[in-house]
Amino acid sequence: MSLTLKFKDVYIQASAAVAGPEEAQGPLKEYFDYCFSNIYADQKSYEDGEKEMSKTAILTALKKSGLPSSKIDIAFGGDLTDQLAVSNLLAKEMPYSFVGVYGACSTAMLSLALASTFVSSKLATNALCFSSSNYGSSERQFRYPTEYGIEKKDTTTITVSGAGAAIVGNRKTKVKVVSCTFGKVHDVKWTDANDMGSPMAFAAYDTIAQHLKHSKRTFKDYDLIMTGDLSSIGSKVVKEMFEKEGQVFFNHVDSGSLIYEKGEWDKFSGGSGCGCIAITTYGYILQKMEQKDIKRILLVGTGALHSKTSVGQKKVIPVIAHAVELERVEE
Amino acid sequence: MDYTTYSEIVKKNAPKKHMVRNGFLAFISGGLMGIAAQALIDLGTNVLNLETPEAMSFSAIVVVFFAAVLTMFGWYNNLAQLVGAGLFIPTTGFANSMTSAAIEGKFEGPIYGVGTRMFALAGSVITYGVFSAVICCVIRYILSFMGVAL
Amino acid sequence: MIYLYAFLVAGAFCLVAQIIYDKTKLTPGHITSLFVVLGAILSACGLYQYLLDFAGGGASVPITNFGHLLVEGGLEGLKENGLLGMLLGLLTKCSATLGFTIFIATFASIVAKPRQ
Incomplete structure (x- = not known):
């Protein structure tokens, strides 16, 4: 059974979303704080570029919050790179405590949930959470060199080049972090690394179901329930899973399907990566909430917890989903 | 479920x-x-x-x-x-x-x-190409003693 | 006519590979390794040369030819100097492709940056 926590006095102080060139051409481009024109972010390597995007997101969020670095008590963050090297190299520039977390593509929500837990328990007054992903760094780590001529399958998702950061604190603002559900790792006997949406749909289904049960809520209580990167396939799977249980998941949206224009040939089944739900939430969703278009949302970050080695050894791909509930504060 | x-x-x-x-x-x-x-x-x-x-x-x-x-x-x-x-x-x-x-x-x-x-992807072609070629040649070598001309 | 046969033979190899790629979980790495071994076996049976004579470029361009060149070199060396000759001759026929590929890949790494 998954752990659901109800938070007390946790509010989003500020957030920032930084994106790469492909995302800057997508439907959400107006909502990003800054867009780089290449995935290197004008740095020497993909990894340096990802670090630069993450740094830009954090500094932008800090600036928007009006808080100096000294007021940040702790930071939670992560990315997809081996041993979180990108986040760790960035964290060495931070004067506050850093806890690196790996949730694969659920890292954004995992870090938000942890930061909120610390603030709610009064262990911290202000906590930073961030996550990033980069097409180049994750392709070369998990798949193949970016210029390799492999015919990608239709179920492929494209790693978003982007970074999102948010500061949570106890000062009242327009957006409240209400609760979270830390997901359980699931094994659905899945070994196909070309389709991660389908197995992650199971994790999303379980975490959402657990969250609704613990919060004593139904789908109708939310304007939107947004999953991280279930892909167009996983989105259909999760909706059908609830249908089989007699529930209509009518308000589902997947951030991977929002980030790129629909039907683009080189985007396959949509976007994925830590940056996917991060920049969609910290750019688009939060602005929509402040504009009073969304009142209550459940964000469900989903992750496929495999490595190239584990897949090479024909092990299953474990999956997880972490959910965070946000609500607009009425005056 | x-x-x-x-x-x-x-x-x-x-x-x-x-x-x-x-x-x-x-x-x-x-x-x-x-x-x-x-x-x-x-x-x-x-x-x-x-x-x-x-x-x-x-x-x-x-x-x-x-x-x-x-x-x-x-x-x-x-x-x-x-x-x-x-x-x-x-x-x-x-x-x-x-x-x-x-x-x-x-x-x-x-x-x-x-x-x-460089060899991360192409390596297995070279590896198994050479490996199987050696085996094939050795088999032909053995067969040459049984009358199959090289 | 050789152009027609070249088209058909090369096309056929690629079609079979594509079917394997679509129907199974095998990757291009698996399939090309399989084809190289296939080429070596066909060559050792003396069949690959017929394919080359028949279809020319259509049989020399698929990766199966790499297996054939290895065996051809090995057999030539075998004839001259036994097993040691086999090892000496193995890489002689494919040296042009292999050597040039390594050279140009290294050169590319100096002048090119991915995804720019």
């Missing part, structure tokens, strides 16, 4: 495979590569006055060059997405796998980046 129900839902929602379209594109692309290779062989024998084996090597070198240049300009993988095996079976696939890996390996330096990673 139990695993059986879940896996039925997944199977039902799996995207349709375009096997006929993919097969057709691979066939045409592969065929065109065959024609190009033959044209290069003829260029070698007729214009450069090479013997057939040398002309075949010349043809292979030009194909490798063409694949490497396309990879360097970033065009190869878009073409490969379209034609699949039509490019990975000809020597273009071998050349692209080495070139793309080498280009990306530059970030880790010349030794462990370029030098090692």
